[in-house]
Structure formats: C-alpha cells, structure tokens
Amino acid sequence: MKAMILGFIAIAVIAVSGDLIMDQMGWSAEEQGSSSSNVRLD
Amino acid sequence: MRDARNPLCFLFVAVLALTTLLTAGFSSPTFAQEAAETEIDRSATGGATTLEDIMRRQQGLQTNDNASRASNVGDPSAAAGLSEQLGTLGGASDPDLWRGMRFNAADVTTQVRGPASEVLIQDRGMWWLQFREGPLLTYGGYLLLGTLGFLLLFFLVRGRVRIDGEKTGRRIERFKNFERFGHWLLAGSFILLGITGLVSLMGRKFLIPAFGHDAFAWIAGYSKWVHNNVSWAFMIALVMIFVMWVVHNLPDKTDIKWLAKGGGLFGGGHPPAKKFNAGQKLIFWSVIVLGASISVSGLSLLFPFELPLFAKTFAVLNSTGLPEMLGFGVLPETMTPHEEMQYAQLWHAIVSFVLMAIILAHIYIGSVGMEGAYDAMGSGMVEEQWAKEHHSLWVEEVQKRERDAPGNATPAE
Numbered sequence: 475m476k477a478m479i480l481g482f483i484a485i486a487v488i489a490v491s492g493d494l495i496m497d498q499m500g501w502s503a504e505e506q507g508s509s510s511s512n513v514r515l516d
Numbered sequence: 517m518r519d520a521r522n523p524l525c526f527l528f529v530a531v532l533a534l535t536t537l538l539t540a541g542f543s544s545p546t547f548a549q550e551a552a553e554t555e556i557d558r559s560a561t562g563g564a565t566t567l568e569d570i571m572r573r574q575q576g577l578q579t580n581d582n583a584s585r586a587s588n589v590g591d592p593s594a595a596a597g598l599s600e601q602l603g604t605l606g607g608a609s610d611p612d613l614w615r616g617m618r619f620n621a622a623d624v625t626t627q628v629r630g631p632a633s634e635v636l637i638q639d640r641g642m643w644w645l646q647f648r649e650g651p652l653l654t655y656g657g658y659l660l661l662g663t664l665g666f667l668l669l670f671f672l673v674r675g676r677v678r679i680d681g682e683k684t685g686r687r688i689e690r691f692k693n694f695e696r697f698g699h700w701l702l703a704g705s706f707i708l709l710g711i712t713g714l715v716s717l718m719g720r721k722f723l724i725p726a727f728g729h730d731a732f733a734w735i736a737g738y739s740k741w742v743h744n745n746v747s748w749a750f751m752i753a754l755v756m757i758f759v760m761w762v763v764h765n766l767p768d769k770t771d772i773k774w775l776a777k778g779g780g781l782f783g784g785g786h787p788p789a790k791k792f793n794a795g796q797k798l799i800f801w802s803v804i805v806l807g808a809s810i811s812v813s814g815l816s817l818l819f820p821f822e823l824p825l826f827a828k829t830f831a832v833l834n835s836t837g838l839p840e841m842l843g844f845g846v847l848p849e850t851m852t853p854h855e856e857m858q859y860a861q862l863w864h865a866i867v868s869f870v871l872m873a874i875i876l877a878h879i880y881i882g883s884v885g886m887e888g889a890y891d892a893m894g895s896g897m898v899e900e901q902w903a904k905e906h907h908s909l910w911v912e913e914v915q916k917r918e919r920d921a922p923g924n925a926t927p928a929e
Contacts, residue, residue: 475894477693481700485708488752489745496745501819 556581564588582619589616620852631821632853644858652862653718656869663873667880677886679902680786687897688914695760696896702753702803708746710872712739717865747814754807757800764791765800770909791910799878806871813864817857826859827851 556568556579569579590608608616616622618637626633691699715723716739724732770787771794777787779795787793792800816823830847833839839847851859882889888902903911 477696477896478700478704478894481697482704484697484701485704485746485749488749489742492745492748493741 558584585615586619586621588612589619589621635852635854638852638854640852640855641858644855644862647862648717648865649721652865653721656865657718659869659873660876663876667877667885671880671885676884677881679887679899680905681901683902684900686900687891688900688903688911689896690892690898690903691896693896696893698753698756698760699893701749702757705746705750705753706871706875708742709750710868710875712743712746713865713868715739716743744818747811747818750807751811754804754811758804761792761800762804765797767794767797770794771797786905786908788908789906789910790913791907793907799874802871802874806867806874809867810864810871813860813867816860817864820857821853824851824853824856826856826863 556566556572558564558566558569558581560566564584565579565581569581572579590612592608595608613622614637617624620635620637622636624634624636715735719732719736719739723735727735768790770790774787774789774794779787779793812825816825827849830839831849834847834849839845848855882893888899891898891902900911903914
C-alpha cells in the first residue's frame, strides 16, 4: 500500500516538474502557438 | 494452471480485436477515398469543377475534381500588364489563390514561426478527421466495451480462480518495495493517460451532450494538461519496469511447456512456472513494445512538427514490399507536416486502445479474477500455497536461496 501511494505521489511530482521544465525549455502549453512567441518582428 | 491461462486468452482476444480494427478501419471507404469516387461528366467545363461536384461536396459526398482544381491555381506568367484590367493580381484570380492555398501551391510568406506555418489550408486532412471520428472512435470503443463485457462474462461463467490447495499461512516476498513502486508508477500514470486520452478523443461526442460546452471546455483543458505532463511518469516507469523485470521475462523452455498445456486451461494441473509464467511474459512484452510505441508517437505529438516519424517509416515499409502484399498499396512517403501529426495521432490512439484492452484483462486477473493475486502488488507478500500453484519453480528458487543463505547454513560437526 505504501509503495502504491508513493507511486501516485511520484506521478503528481513528475507531472508538475515536467510542466515547469517544459516551460523553461520554451515548450509551455499556454504559450505554444501564441502570437507573442511566434511572430517575428524583423 | 488455471489462473495463468487467462492473460494468454485475453491477449489472444485483444490481438484478434486489433486485427479486426485495422482491417475494418483501413479498408473502409473513408480511408480509401479513391474507391468511392463517382464518375462525373465534365466535358462541358473542359474537365473543371461542375455544379454536380459542388453539390456533392456540399452534401459531404466525395468528388474527383481535385486534379483540375489543384492545377488551376493561376499563372503569373500570363498576368495582365499593370496598366490593364486585373493586372495587380499577377495572373491569379481570388479563386485561383484560394485553390493554390488549399493545394499547397501558393507562394506563401508569413511572419509566423514554425515548420508548418506556411500551410494555410491542409486539404488532405479530411480523411484523418473522418477516420478519427468514425472507425477509430467506434471500433476503439467497441474494443474496450467488448473487453469489459468479455471479462464480465468470463467472471460469471468461471468465477474467481481460487487457491486449490490448503493455505499454509506462510508468506513469501514476491515483489520488493522498489518493484511495486515502479509498477504503481506505471499503472497510475497509464490509467490517468487512458482516461484523459479518451476524454480528448471521445469527449466531443459523449461529454458535450451530457455536460455542455462550458463544462467540457474545463474538463478538456485539464485533461490535456494531465495527459501531456503525466506522460513523463509513464515513460520513466516503463524504463524502470523494463530494467527490473526483463531478465525474468526472457523466453525459456518452461514457457513452451506452459503454452503447450494452455496454462492449464485443458486440465492437467498447474504447469510449472518461474517468477513470471508465459502469459505474464506476453503481458510484459505487450506493455514494453506497445508502451514504447505509444511513447514515441506521444513525443511526436508533444513536440508538434519536430519529430516526424511516418514518412520515413512508410518508406522503409514500402522497401520491404509488405504493404502491397497486404493490400494497402504503396504507403505515402512524402507528407506535409500536418499529415505527419495526423498519422502520429491515429497510431498513438490505435496502439493505446489495444494496450488498454490488454491492461483491463491484466487488472481483472490481478484483482477480482484470482484469489491471492493482488497481494503480490499490494503488500508484496503472497501466500505460499498460491505461489506453489502458480509459480512452482520460482518458489523452489526462493526456498533454495533461503536455505543457502549464510545465516541458515548447517554448522559443521
């Protein structure tokens, strides 16, 4: 039971961390495809 | 061995269902659009689109006027002089321009970054949309419901697989904490991914009518976040499971005996098995192979247009001659970026459906389907009699290890 709960907690930790890391790498789900990150102003 | 036959049986049903899904889906009129074309007399228009074409298209029917439409995208060399009428259009009328955009022949320049930003209209996406909302959704749903129905029927007919012999009261450690952690990391993430994946695929059809657009927008938004980010836990767990258990899942001669006896399906007692029997090995390799395939196609979807997979894969497959042999013809080897994503989405969903069906059977046999099975992943300790019935060779190994342990050595006289 302890291993199961730890596994589920790990899923939540990895998911939140994954989201933060993706944001840092410029793959934010919110920004992806938005005009502010995609429009070239040259 | 009565319990162990079940995973094998379920796997067979799943493979059969996959074959049906693929056969029905890929041979459907939606997929093979060419087959459904109707001959229309275009002599009056010189081969160009007729009123009948337009009417058929408005009714959602197929037409085969794409050849003339794709070629009529304007000719800049025939442009009228700047001082003449229509001169500023450069030889292409508005319809010419739209056709050019639709058939990816227009000279598009854009300030939007991204590999697919110059594709303004993706004309070849309709077959994907129709396949996604038609056969994929329908047969995928049937596969899951059919598996659940089969399991229910099996339970009603067969009942719970009980421990045959008398329980000893002694317990053996089957899985260590770390192994069970890896299992639940994989299991929990897969269940979340399965549910949120189904919401993404089927929500429009089933959840909007039930809860309305506003509620579905909220559900779909969070589902997407969960699906995208929980995928990392699934991939990490998949690697963990592979590393931990691959040694125990390599095929050996006990599997042949186990399979020859049908896992005990036709009587003859419990066939001997090591830590994992042949049925469990099939589950393991299904999870590894299908899970890896889902992960790769998922990464392709997670990083849109960055990891195109299918044109290259199809080229390799075509070189083997296998697709033609199976009646699929020559698979497309050049694709627009959007087409790559469409194939990735379909493959991701099809393989996921198959793995979900297999895992439903796995969940059944590991919980309500068999007495004593859940303990292996619950507490990690299993009843000795259960272990002797289902994994007799493994029990012998464990007992020998215990006897040979330094603390248990018989002192020399």
